[in-house]
Amino acid sequence: MRESRNGFFFWRSANFYGALSSASGSEWHNLPICTVPKVAAMPTRNVVLTERQAHLVDSLVNSGRFQNASEVLRAGLRLIEREEVEMHEKLETLRDAAHAGIADADAGRLKSFSSSEALAEYLDAITEDVLTPASAAKRSQ
Template sequence: MPTRNVVLTKRQEELIETLVESGRYQNASEVLRDGLRLVEQRAAEDASKLKALRAAARVGVAALDRGEFKEFETAEDLHAYLNDFSEKIISRTSE
């Protein structure tokens, strides 16, 4: 396996030592590999969220293009509409 030199903060060094001393990891390399797996997992989750957001944006823009939207005079009107809408949804799911 290739080796790398890394520069750690004092806090990071202490964290690695604590994790190894706890017995959870056998050495610092295991700690760092696990950390890299978490970074990889987070990147995959972020990519998935971004894909879902882009799909939702396309749906929204298409609805706007078709004229499927509602306009409100005030923020209070919007708030009242959303409250009514959520009540309808809640009553449907509780049936």
């Protein structure tokens, strides 16, 4: 026989319960059985690892940092996912810079240099102009 009290289920045998309750007058033998809500099963994959990768997974689990190999692989996938997002953001930034440069060139806002040395001198000068105020601001703080 199964009863539910406060979210717990109790199993009771009529014969066993009758014998014990007559001896002690209590329900001490009715052990609670907690029910766990059903969770959708996660998809599983079989993966082939090199010896080096298997050793790394084992050492991370043995160190206590992860409880099992699945946790190690999920952490690795999170890193790849983060790397993909960062790469996408960098690519978008480069595309925006390329569009801005093309727009400047189309509008006639460009500089021509007679040699690579002239270009290097120009870049050094603008680098110094940008870094000098930033260095002065750091020193004043």
